[in-house]
Amino acid sequence: MRSAKRSLLVLTGIGVVSGFLSALFGVGGGLVVVPMLVIFMGFNAREATATSLAAIGITALAGVISFAVLEDVDWGAAALVGFPALLGSIAGIQLQHRVTSLMLTRLFAVFVAVVAVLLFFE
Amino acid sequence: MSATTVILALVLGFGAGVLSGMFGVGGGILFVPTLVLVVGLGQLDAQATSLAAIIPVVAFGAWQQHHAGNVRWRIGLILGVLSVLGVYAGASLAIALDEDLLRKLFAVFLLVVAAQLVWSTRRP
Numbered sequence: 001m002r003s004a005k006r007s008l009l010v011l012t013g014i015g016v017v018s019g020f021l022s023a024l025f026g027v028g029g030g031l032v033v034v035p036m037l038v039i040f041m042g043f044n045a046r047e048a049t050a051t052s053l054a055a056i057g058i059t060a061l062a063g064v065i066s067f068a069v070l071e072d073v074d075w076g077a078a079a080l081v082g083f084p085a086l087l088g089s090i091a092g093i094q095l096q097h098r099v100t101s102l103m104l105t106r107l108f109a110v111f112v113a114v115v116a117v118l119l120f121f122e
Numbered sequence: 123m124s125a126t127t128v129i130l131a132l133v134l135g136f137g138a139g140v141l142s143g144m145f146g147v148g149g150g151i152l153f154v155p156t157l158v159l160v161v162g163l164g165q166l167d168a169q170a171t172s173l174a175a176i177i178p179v180v181a182f183g184a185w186q187q188h189h190a191g192n193v194r195w196r197i198g199l200i201l202g203v204l205s206v207l208g209v210y211a212g213a214s215l216a217i218a219l220d221e222d223l224l225r226k227l228f229a230v231f232l233l234v235v236a237a238q239l240v241w242s243t244r245r246p
Binding site: 046 | 123128131132133134135136137138139140141142143144145147149150151152153154155156157158159161163166167168169170171172173174175176177178179180181182183184186187188190192193194195197198199200201202203204205206207208209210211212213215216217225226227228229230231232233235236237238239240242243
């Protein structure tokens with residue numbers, strides 16, 4: 001019982017932080033959910049990633065509804081990047097099993113950092 | 123939206139999906155810059171639109187992972203529902219902030235993501 005209460009408290013914390021970041025930045029929040037499920041709930045990495053997808057679906061839906069009520073959602077643009085991304089993610093998961101390496105992850109990190117700088121000075 | 127923009131958005135959307143599948147980071151960190159830098163949306167519209175684009179990607183991902191038996195649904199659903207509390211606060215703040223400041227904050231957030239990616243590769 002005590003551990004169930006603790007779990008609920010931990011889940012509330014993870015949920016609120018990830019929801020906040022998700023809506024603030026328009027991202028899923030998996031970045032927060034996955035490591036926290038591993039650290040605080042004892043999930044293995046695979047379960048944490050899979051479970052975070054279920055949570056993010058609800059988080060993103062709530063975010064879209066909030067913004068659709070308060071602001072504009074460009075549905076055409078969402079479909080334009082969302083559906084090819086869906087196909088891309090299938091290819092990406094296949095590739096992950098074959099080619100992901102430390103070097104590639106670091107290259108990707110550099111790419112993300114370059115995008116960050118471009119966006120900062122946009 | 124010009125034909126070039128549409129094609130570029132399709133290609134970059136696909137690329138964002140490939141990268142998110144490969145590196146396990148959400149599509150959002152790539153959708154938002156694509157929508158701002160290529161499609162030309164404002165930061166706030168890009169973020170709202172990114173959240174909409176994330177839904178089909180994670181829904182399909184969750185369905186695939188469900189078949190692999192990796193999803194712990196009870197925890198995932200509880201977490202998702204609790205996240206709504208934070209979503210409201212985050213959306214309100216995003217709307218209240220100056221858009222230029224929001225974009226710069228997002229850029230800083232991206233740098234943190236990049237650092238975390240590098241950190242994740244440290245291993246004996």
